[in-house]
Amino acid sequence: xxxxxxxxxxPGVLDPQGAAVRxxxxxxxxxxxxxxxxGKVIELDLTENDPIxxxxxxEDMCEKxxxxxxxxxxxxxxx
Amino acid sequence: xxxxxxxxxxPGVLDPQGAAVRxxxxxxxxxxxxxxxxGKVIELDLTENDPIxxxxxxEDMCEKxxxxxxxxxxxxxxx
Numbered sequence: 001x002x003x004x005x006x007x008x009x010x011p012g013v014l015d016p017q018g019a020a021v022r023x024x025x026x027x028x029x030x031x032x033x034x035x036x037x038x039g040k041v042i043e044l045d046l047t048e049n050d051p052i053x054x055x056x057x058x059e060d061m062c063e064k065x066x067x068x069x070x071x072x073x074x075x076x077x078x079x
Numbered sequence: 080x081x082x083x084x085x086x087x088x089x090p091g092v093l094d095p096q097g098a099a100v101r102x103x104x105x106x107x108x109x110x111x112x113x114x115x116x117x118g119k120v121i122e123l124d125l126t127e128n129d130p131i132x133x134x135x136x137x138e139d140m141c142e143k144x145x146x147x148x149x150x151x152x153x154x155x156x157x158x
Contacts, residue, residue: 021145032127042097043087046113064107
């Protein structure tokens, strides 16, 4: 079973990577980009076959390792 | 208009970040994780209101800046 985790910075947390991307897009001539936020996507192959158990296991992984819950939000999709 | 870009390493390209995550998950006692791949997610706020034009603009950004198309795949979603 595959799972995808999206980890994004919480609103209000400074995102220097996103700001750098926005600045570079401007330099390359892409106008009309208001805001850029950059996050991580983590794709996991799990041996667990029950989608409910798999989701709860992945949420546990997010809390313990994949996301820094002080500054980041995460969402888990089971594919 | 918002767009989300997912950038992932092409299959076969070594992913040391993913391997490190998998190893750490094992150390934390999460068994049953076969493979981990880590990518980037970039969220853009665009002033363009036409979804078709916005998508083509974002694909252009991916080719020029957001993804390294030699080793990375990207997908664009207009939200």
